[in-house]
Amino acid sequence: MEFFSEQLVGTVLAVIGAAFAFIIPGIGSSKAVGAAGQSAAGVLSEDPTKFVSVMVLEALPSTQAIYGFVIAFLIVGKIVVGEALDFGSGLILFLAGLPMGIVGYVSALWQGRVSISGINMVAKQGGGMIQGVILALMVEMFAILALIVSFQIIGKA
Amino acid sequence: MKESTDTRYVYTISRIRVIEQKMLSPAMLERMIEAGTPEEALKVLHDAGYGYAGEGYSVGDYERLLSEEQEKVYRLLMETVPDTREFDFLIIKNDYHNLKVCLKAEFSDQAVEDAYLLSPSLVPGKQLMDLLRERNFSGLPAPMAESAAESIEAFTKMQDPQVIDLILDKAHYGHMLMLSDGLGSEFVSKLVNALVDLTNLKMLLRAKLIKKPRGFLESLLIEGGSFDKEFYHKLFELGYDQIASACVDTEYYRLLTESINALKLSGSLAGFEKLCDNYLVDVLKTVKYAIFGIEPLVAYYLAKELEIKNVRIIMVGKINGLAQYAIRERLRETYV
Numbered sequence: 001m002e003f004f005s006e007q008l009v010g011t012v013l014a015v016i017g018a019a020f021a022f023i024i025p026g027i028g029s030s031k032a033v034g035a036a037g038q039s040a041a042g043v044l045s046e047d048p049t050k051f052v053s054v055m056v057l058e059a060l061p062s063t064q065a066i067y068g069f070v071i072a073f074l075i076v077g078k079i080v081v082g083e084a085l086d087f088g089s090g091l092i093l094f095l096a097g098l099p100m101g102i103v104g105y106v107s108a109l110w111q112g113r114v115s116i117s118g119i120n121m122v123a124k125q126g127g128g129m130i131q132g133v134i135l136a137l138m139v140e141m142f143a144i145l146a147l148i149v150s151f152q153i154i155g156k157a
Numbered sequence: 158m159k160e161s162t163d164t165r166y167v168y169t170i171s172r173i174r175v176i177e178q179k180m181l182s183p184a185m186l187e188r189m190i191e192a193g194t195p196e197e198a199l200k201v202l203h204d205a206g207y208g209y210a211g212e213g214y215s216v217g218d219y220e221r222l223l224s225e226e227q228e229k230v231y232r233l234l235m236e237t238v239p240d241t242r243e244f245d246f247l248i249i250k251n252d253y254h255n256l257k258v259c260l261k262a263e264f265s266d267q268a269v270e271d272a273y274l275l276s277p278s279l280v281p282g283k284q285l286m287d288l289l290r291e292r293n294f295s296g297l298p299a300p301m302a303e304s305a306a307e308s309i310e311a312f313t314k315m316q317d318p319q320v321i322d323l324i325l326d327k328a329h330y331g332h333m334l335m336l337s338d339g340l341g342s343e344f345v346s347k348l349v350n351a352l353v354d355l356t357n358l359k360m361l362l363r364a365k366l367i368k369k370p371r372g373f374l375e376s377l378l379i380e381g382g383s384f385d386k387e388f389y390h391k392l393f394e395l396g397y398d399q400i401a402s403a404c405v406d407t408e409y410y411r412l413l414t415e416s417i418n419a420l421k422l423s424g425s426l427a428g429f430e431k432l433c434d435n436y437l438v439d440v441l442k443t444v445k446y447a448i449f450g451i452e453p454l455v456a457y458y459l460a461k462e463l464e465i466k467n468v469r470i471i472m473v474g475k476i477n478g479l480a481q482y483a484i485r486e487r488l489r490e491t492y493v
Contacts, residue, residue: 035164039448042171042237116167116448123174 010090011079014157017097018075021150025068025104025143032061032112039116043123053122053129057115060136064108067147071100074154089157096153103146111139158343158443161450169237170453176233177457179206180493181464186471190484195219195475202468219472223465224276230461231277234454243451246336246349247458249301251275253329255282256305259289260321264312300335304328323376330356330379344444344452348459351408351440353382355433358409361389362416362426365397383407397421412436427487434463434489441492460492467491 040054075093079085085093118132181189185201192198195216207226208214214222231248235241255274262269274282280297288294294302308324330353337349360377374393378386384407392400397420401413412432419428441460444452467489474484 038168039171042168046175
């Protein structure tokens with residue numbers, strides 16, 4: 001296979017890293033926001049006045065996919081058309097995708113749980129939105145740390 | 158207990174979290190007890206959103222109000238969950254009750270009054286009546302059909318309506334165990350096991366109370382649950398005080414100690430039944446904050462059932478002019 005020449009290995013590795021950094025947190029966020037959305041709809045079926053609170057809580061686990069998108073974007077940005085990436089840089093960029101991919105996925109799922117709990121809390125008491133958001137943001141921190149780590153690794157490529 | 162991660166029920170759970178706010182709190186029950194007339198007590202229910210909107214309920218048909226309230230809960234589950242069959246185990250007790258009512262009415266040549274048939278049930282009461290009249294059991298779930306045929310046969314042989322109760326009660330618990338096993342939920346298994354255990358313990362205490370022989374107990378005990386029949390026979394031989402201490406390693410130690418004290422004071426099982434309900438409420442409360450799985454839905458349905466039991470105690474008390482303390486004494490703990 002002429003196309004898959006040795007020179008391209010670095011580039012391919014970088015692309016896989018970028019795909020991983022987005023796909024995995026993307027799946028996590030989709031699941032989490034999906035479940036939280038159903039939960040929010042449950043509350044709204046009975047009490048439509050709580051729309052703002054439950055919407056904010058539902059949206060929180062979507063950030064992991066956004067961070068994954070940023071990392072994927074930065075990795076792809078390192079690839080220049082017509083220039084093959086050397087193997088070492090390719091491997092670093094591939095590894096850069098891992099922290100965001102893995103931590104993003106797990107934190108999205110667990111943040112989803114906290115969001116749903118928060119939505120159920122809002123269902124019980126009107127003023128619980130801020131507390132719910134703060135609790136969910138605790139999980140957000142780990143995704144942010146993963147974002148920074150992935151970002152730093154990209155810088156070394 | 159293993160926590161469920163099944164996300165199929167999140168919509169219904171969140172919806173229930175809102176509706177749960179309207180459940181009767183101890184303060185509201187107290188208001189009902191302190192009401193001067195049954196009408197005033199009924200008004201508390203009305204304010205709590207009991208029954209279907211726009212229907213006027215009078216004190217005379219409070220039973221209809223209560224059964225419609227339970228139906229409302231069941232209907233909410235049926236409308237919103239992915240697999241409605243999963244809740245069959247909660248309602249088959251009404252089917253078996255209806256079966257008993259229909260068979261006993263038939264054997265004593267009486268017409269079945271609608272008020273005696275309970276809903277929600279798997280087979281609607283009217284349909285059950287028709288099926289039984291035609292002796293057409295193919296429309297019933299298999300365990301029900303078998304037990305119906307068995308009880309008809311036993312009754313024609315022995316002419317004793319009690320055998321109908323015996324056969325159908327056993328069939329009911331067997332059927333419930335079978336249905337709940339399929340759900341694979343630890344909480345539901347624990348709950349159903351507790352129901353079987355508590356029924357068996359009740360039989361045991363009753364048999365002791367009316368001084369029946371060992372063989373009598375044998376015929377009453379239900380298979381399944383946490384203990385084997387040998388265990389109950391061993392307990393049967395013991396004195397009241399030793400029964401509780403023989404159960405020291407089980408979940409029911411505290412329940413038995415308290416209820417045997419009450420039993421010795423009053424000579425009736427009313428205290429035991431109340432403590433059983435309180436025990437069940439405690440089990441239900443363990444999933445009060447769960448966000449996934451079938452558990453919160455089951456807990457809500459049963460919590461509502463216990464709430465309605467409380468309301469019935471108060472309404473019956475009010476209508477019959479019972480003293481407030483006597484009503485309070487009978488009340489069960491509340492879920493909220």
